[in-house]
Amino acid sequence: MTGLGLRDFWRQLRAPPDTLMLEIGAGGELLVAKLRAGLSLLLLLLPLVNIITGEFSPSEGTAGLLGVVLAVLFSQLWLLLARPPRRLRWLPWATASYDVTLTTLVLVLLALGSPAAGLNSMVVWAFYLVSILMTALRNDGRLTLYTGALAILQYGALAAAVFHLAHAPEQLASADYGTARISNVLQRELLLAIATAITATVVFRMQRLVELSGNDGLTGLPNRTLLVHRFPSLADGARENGGSLSICLLDLDYFRRVNDEAGRAAGDRALRHVVGVFRQALDHGDWLVRLGGEEFVLVMPLPTGRAWERMEALRRELAAAPFQPGRDDDPMRLTFSAGIASWPQDGNDLSQLLRRADLRLRRAKLEGRNRVVARDT
Template identity: 60%
Template sequence: MLRPDAGEVMESRSAREILAAVLARPDEVMLEVGAGGELLVARLRVVIAALLLVLPLANAVSGGTVRETLIGLGGAVFVNVFAQVWLQLARRRRRYRWLSFATVAFDVTATTAVLIVLAFAHLPAALNSMVVWGCYLLAIVLTALRGDGRTTLFAGALAVLQYGAIIAAVFAFADSPEHLLSSDYGAVTPGPQVQRVMLLVIATMITATVVYRMQRLVEMSGTDGLTRLPNRTWLLHRMPRLLEVASEEDGSLSLALIDLDHFSRINDEAGHHAGDRAIRHVVEVLKGMTERNERLVRLGGEEFVLVMPQPLGTAWERVDAIRRVLGQRPFDPERGNLEPLRLTFSAGVAASPHDGHDLSTLLRRADRRLKMAKREGRNRVIARDG
């Protein structure tokens, strides 16, 4: 049976489904990717903020007024100070869920604040300063690096609302058309302002689409195609954070490496299609037994990992109970005269901090115990070294 490729899956979604996906909270892998993106944005912000210091000097050299130069310099210094603050917060190991929204609000509002100050100095400058207005576009586009569509839509909506308010205020405070004319900035008219608002909307839509594509690609790279379970990629990205949280809370995190016993006989006797159905049967049983705070991961073939926020002894009891239930629910190959097959598994369990503090160490310990279970006759769970 042919499965649609990634492009076909994404293109088949309706606009409403895409919007819902963008508005939804990203999965844990995407949040980890987004945390790295936030740090990258913070570093870029520092570089951009440093470059902004050059703009007031360029304005002064090109014949700009002293007031405009001082306004630009003050705004650049303000942005540089906060850029360092955001960078330090982004570098911390602890993930602040509000940080992305706070920095997006800062990027957009700082642009608005500079435009407001320019308006007090020279009314047309507030709406025809393309360099400052372009910072709205930068703020929107940079949200793509965070991998969270909610921040993109937030940035776009905030930019449109704030810039729209500036447009309304400038036209309201202009006593006559002459006040909207400038030898430096040209004439301020409604048409170009509406176009700029539309450009902000378009930039938001394009950036949100890019984020959506990124989210779907990351989701598919971290999801097993047959069972829709998280896969090895998910485990590699997510486990460090789970171990970190367990350590911060002085808790335990156990990992069970599960391997189905004699699984090749199903492929040999009933065919690979039946083997796929048998894998899905096992996943259905295992998922039915796992609790909400536990995660079942498929490493590949007939090998799985069960992640449990529990100490070693409790984890062993959980996995052994799952083993017994699976043995009581035979798989029906539905082919020829084959009788329902009783499926069993062997498992090795390791826990942090008792057996190690990183994924690699825990997997090695669990694999060693899994091999012991195989040698001792299979269909058993071992949580201690012999």
């Protein structure tokens, strides 16, 4: 990736995830917690195998057993915190720090018995790589970069301390782990950097795929997929804050005539024109979604009455901004019909609200179009 591609890669990695990525990341954190718990239990087998085979080393075995016990206890805590309905934004940062730091602590315990074991134990060191790779499941590039940097810094600090405290070359040698060398440490630091770069690239690709799947290519608006993922969190937020939430389903009136009279290219421009008018008129907190064709959904943190007033103002704004198909063509007046449903009065989930809003949209069309219906008669 060069030029704009590299800048875009770096910008998106450092950017906070959007709502859909946070939702996916919450599920990824739960998956990581389950993997961590399973791996911690499996690690209990390592000291047992060493004891059974008679290869248990007091220095390495005690450090490893202590690390495994800590890993099992903390893995159960992280699993508890990751379970729904909790969505703790600090949790991925805490667990990633824990994964890296626990690996470092085990290496420190090994180094107290044998400096070479602390630097050359590839079984323990490999958990730095596992910690970095698991960040891909959280879909947050910032977390990947942070975890990789933390592993590089902690292992580098450990190596610097070992080499500084070693008073003789013999202290850096071990029959089981060979000799600790600066060149080997630098090679492992490079491997951590490579693992971070590869994992960051995977996260970037995931973000791009989610962005493409959650946004409409023509207008740049969120699509139905993102609406379905995001609505539960919007409803939860309204419930916690004691607020209101209204769903408006709107459909452009007789839009097919734009395609028939001016062509499909003009129809695409007309849709972008409509979205531009809507965006200028929306308030903070309003959320516009394109369902498909000439059908849109507007989510507003408002009760029914105020939502109707907002839609009426939006209807007048669009009617007052005709679309110009071409330089020499006559302007085309665009209008829409809309139906409003409010949470939780008209339904507790998105499908119920859309169904009620669709019934009111149909009534608006039967009554002559270019109007907004918010209540049943």
